[in-house]
Amino acid sequence: MHVLIVEDDDSVASALAAAVASAGHKAARVSRGEDALLAHRQHEVILLDLGLPDIDGLDVLRKLRQVTQAPILILTARDDERSVVLGLRSGADDYLVKPVKLVELLARIEAVTRRTSRSGQGTPHVITVGPVTVDLDRRVAAVETRELALTATEFDLLSLLARNAGSVVTREQILDALWGDAFLANSRSLDVHLTALRSKLQQPGFIINVRGVGYRVEGEPG
Structure with missing residues (x-):
């Protein structure tokens, strides 16, 4: 590398x-x-x-x-x-x-x-949850026809939540998946990326806080 x-x-x-x-x-x-x-x-x-x-x-x-x-x-x-x-x-x-x-x-x-x-391995995989579409191979996300200008970390956060739509993803699971170690990673990083992602989605209620546990996207991944 x-x-x-x-x-x-x-x-x-x-x-x-x-x-x-x-x-x-x-x-x-x-x-x-x-x-x-x-x-x-x-x-x-x-x-x-x-x-x-x-x-x-x-x-x-x-x-x-x-x-x-x-x-x-x-x-x-x-x-x-x-x-x-x-x-x-x-x-x-x-x-x-x-x-x-x-x-x-x-x-x-x-x-x-x-x-x-x-993210680039495996067969082509597109996840759709409500109005949000996440193309894992092309690393492109969109709300209906509006393509989102996401950073690499924001995309990975959205794809993780979308893959687990309907289920709660804990903060520790997110930190471990995105940064490799839930104890090594800085939790402030997650808060900042999450705020930016929500702002770009412009979909109030799409990412739900589960107090004291983590986050959930409503719906079933398709």
């Missing part, structure tokens, strides 16, 4: 590259946002710092999301609530605060790549 490291600190970039290589992946590093926008096509996962010298990392993230669905993990020293929410709402698949444990980083990379590769 090819991993693009967007990091202007040489020592941090070297440690990240060594960790990625130790897991059998190939790493390339750029230190500027403009270079990331040019180099992203050759890579399957992007590790993005927010404090870049030329363009703010959030702006780089928004521009990348316009041209690629590759998993993007933010690695940054910004740990305030606003930055976390902005990063996830702008399309990041995960948000890690420096200094990050390299074992945890590799687990997060494995989790996001595993779920995106799983």
Whole structure:
């Protein structure tokens, strides 16, 4: 797997590259946002710092999301609530605060790549629940004829709920399915992605909160 490291600190970039290589992946590093926008096509996962010298990392993230669905993990020293929410709402698949444990980083990379590769396996599969259609192979979702502009994580969240329509999916099940480990994952990430998904669906009552347990989509998957 090819991993693009967007990091202007040489020592941090070297440690990240060594960790990625130790897991059998190939790493390339750029230190500027403009270079990331040019180099992203050759890579399957992007590790993005927010404090870049030329363009703010959030702006780089928004521009990348316009041209690629590759998993993007933010690695940054910004740990305030606003930055976390902005990063996830702008399309990041995960948000890690420096200094990050390299074992945890590799687990997060494995989790996001595993779920995106799983979605492309098997026979063509389209799920329809009420007005919502989810094409698992094409990774396209629509409400009637309106196609939804979903991030990779939002799509995976919707497809998980749609596959289990009529049943409650617990928060732990969602965190485990989308991030690989219910205890390692940041539950705030789920809340932000869920809010964004509901906003894009524009279907009040489609995703129901089951207090203290999880979420349910009404209907039967077809």
